[in-house]
Amino acid sequence: MTGTPFTIPENEAEVAWVRERVAAYRFFEEPEGAGWQHGANRSYMERLRAYWLESYDWPAAVAQLNRLPHIRIEVEPGFNLHAVHRRSSRPGARPLLIAHGWPGSILEFQAIIDRLAEPEDPRMPAFHVVAPSLPGYAWSDRPAEMWGPRRVAALYDRLMPALGYDTYVYQGGDWGSVVGGWLGVDSKRLDGLHLSGFGLRPADMHPDTAEDVVWLQKALKVRDAETGYLQLQGTKPQSLGFAMMDSPMGVAAWFCEKFVGWSDTEGRAIDPPYSMDWLLTNIMIYLTTRSFATATWIYRGMFIEGGFAIPQGRRVEVPTGVAAFPYDLLAFPPRPMVERGYNVVHWTQMPRGGHFASLEEPELFLADVRKFFASL
16 A cells, blocks of 8 residues: 555635735734743744735745655544655665654655655665654644544554555654654564654653753753643643634744744844745645644643653663754753663764754754664
8 A cells, every 4th residue: 555646735715814814913012122032023923924925935835845745545444644755766775754743744854855765875875755744734634532642653653564664764853752752662663763852751750960950950941931832732722722723823923933942043032043935834734724723632632641751661672863952842861861761872962953953954964864774
């Protein structure tokens, strides 16, 4: 089974509704010198709105996305996942599932999928790349209930043999790192796990060393400053949905603030370090598929499942590679603490970069993915 070829639609009716709502948006006050420290910055959002209405080209963005081979495939009765499935021409290419998180999409990998499948240097490893949209996101089906990351991991583990791959390797950040951790716990098909975020945690996170304590203090500081969204989406996502599903500018502000706060900006409260075209295409994927609300369900699903810790007495024994980007929201603790839960065989302390590694530092990201999987 290879799935049904799929073409991303422009969805003109939704685009017209979005444009109408963006044009009608009314701005409101912010304190002097606010920058991004209290949330989305008004000056930037005004510029983004003007660009959205006057210059942004959604049909061109859709055409660019459709250059990749998309499919929809039934992975369990009545439930279809959307994915990019880019097979390599190279003999011996290894199946790789690469997974996005929130507030991202497969757009995070658009510029690197072909490079993974057809590397510039024949000495580099090649991959048959599978990049699914999370359940409830974009062009994947919406679950009837709020599935958590362990449930998603089971779905992804069925996706790969449905595409003809008995074993595979995996890369993930954000939700992809949590789902990847669960695959490492539960899957019998996984040959290697590469993580660019510290998602699923070992059961024992007690700090033993001064270095552990420093990491924990920093992690708690980041939690207090940046994770109010997680508590909201993990407890009452439907209430948030009533506001956001009616406000494209609200969705844009909610997302842009994350792309500022979670990126490597060297402590400066600057505008998002990504083009407006990229940001708006990512936003429009959520808006034109009406998936903002269902995309938050995985947060509630995680808490229903019981959280994001490896069960007591269990450990990820799959060979694990770590790309530790210093400004990631899910920054890794010292290696010994990670090794309580993972069979870490590869560790790269990156010189720079934040949460959206494949966007911010594609060369560092690609080099580490290739190096780790070539070593297995």
